[in-house]
Amino acid sequence: MSSSSFLLSHPEQIKLQAGGGLVNAQMVTFHLNNKCPFPVWPAAAPNADHPVIADGGFLLLPNQTxxxxxxxxxxxxxxxxxxCNFSTSSSQSVACQTGDCQGLLSCNGSIGKPPATLVEVSLQEDKSKPSFYDVSLVDGYNLPISISTKPADRKCWIGGCAKSINSLCPQELQVLDRSTGAVVACKSACLAFDLDVFCCRNAYGKPETCMSSMYSTMFKDACPSYFSYAFDSPPPLVSCFSREYAITFCPSRWGTHLPM
Structure with a gap:
């Protein structure tokens, strides 16, 4: 399941507010945790024909859930x-250094600007058809993220990263903070060069012809549980049924250990 397989919906879809009236025993709950030492603005975008949840985005301060x-x-x-800085203008086109969605706090169904680490989810209501999820770097990386069922189960867990990709990112893939020059994100080779061989398209649009590159290998070495390119094999995809999942930004020790 690569990010290219996710076709996203329009903002006009029905909104489901966290804690709103449509919430009931059949709903699935995502616990979004910020373990980063800085604010994170989580965002969510639905596939086609699925509703916007939590307005598509909000602020999450350090140690908040x-x-x-x-x-x-x-x-x-x-x-x-x-x-992110949403205070300067309601009409600004870019408000966040990474993952920006048209300068909006509430993405309202719009997708984020890559590069950004993506959690991709496909839920099933029937226990006989387990839900699927993965973490993808096909569009690049900005933060380590872990995901698991709640309570945590090792077979249902995708850890964070063993290394910080931003600290390893080669110059040609770097996204820099304009004021400090620090690396805040790392592009995928596809995003940086827009070449078929890196983007797994046209003649390279199948597993037999689209292979890993030195860039995707670097991603895989740092974050072995993530998709490093579109045809990553074996696919780092988890299949587990649950009514509750935990998504953690900056999991402890880069997420190399299962949370308690």
């Missing part, structure tokens, strides 16, 4: 935005 409810068959993506 927020519950977000979704229908039991919801499909879509989560990501974290960093370095």
């Amino acid at each position: 927020r519950r977000v409810h979704a229908p039991p068959t919801w499909n879509g993506r989560f990501w974290g935005r960093t370095g």
Whole structure:
């Protein structure tokens, strides 16, 4: 399941507010945790024909957790935005250093600007058809993220990263903070060069012809539980049924250990 397989919906879809009136025993709960030493603005975007949840985005301060409810068959993506400032203008085109969605706090169904680490989710209501989820770097990286069922189960867990990709990112892939020059995100080779060989398209649009590159290998070495390119094999995809999931930004020790 790569990020290219997720076709996203329009903002006009029905909104399901966290804690709103449509929440009931059949809803699935995502616990979004910020373990980063800085604010993160989580965002969510649905696939086509699925509703917007939690207005598509909100602020999460360090050590805060927020519950977000979704229908039991919801499909879509989560990501974290960093370095955001929504106070200067309501009409600004870019408000966040990474993961920005048209300068909006509430993404309302719009997707984020890559590069950003993506959590991709496909929920199933029937226990005989387990839900699927993964973490993808196909569009690049900005934050380490872990995801698991709640309570945590090792077979249902995707850890964070063993290394910080931003600290390893080669110059040609770097996204820099304009004021400090610090690396705040790392592009994928596809995003940086827009070449078929890196983007797994046209003649390279199948597993037999699209292979890992030195860039995706670097991603895989740092974050072995994530998709490093579109045809990553074996696919780092988890299949587990649950009514509750935990998504953690900056999990402790880069997420190399299962949370308690």
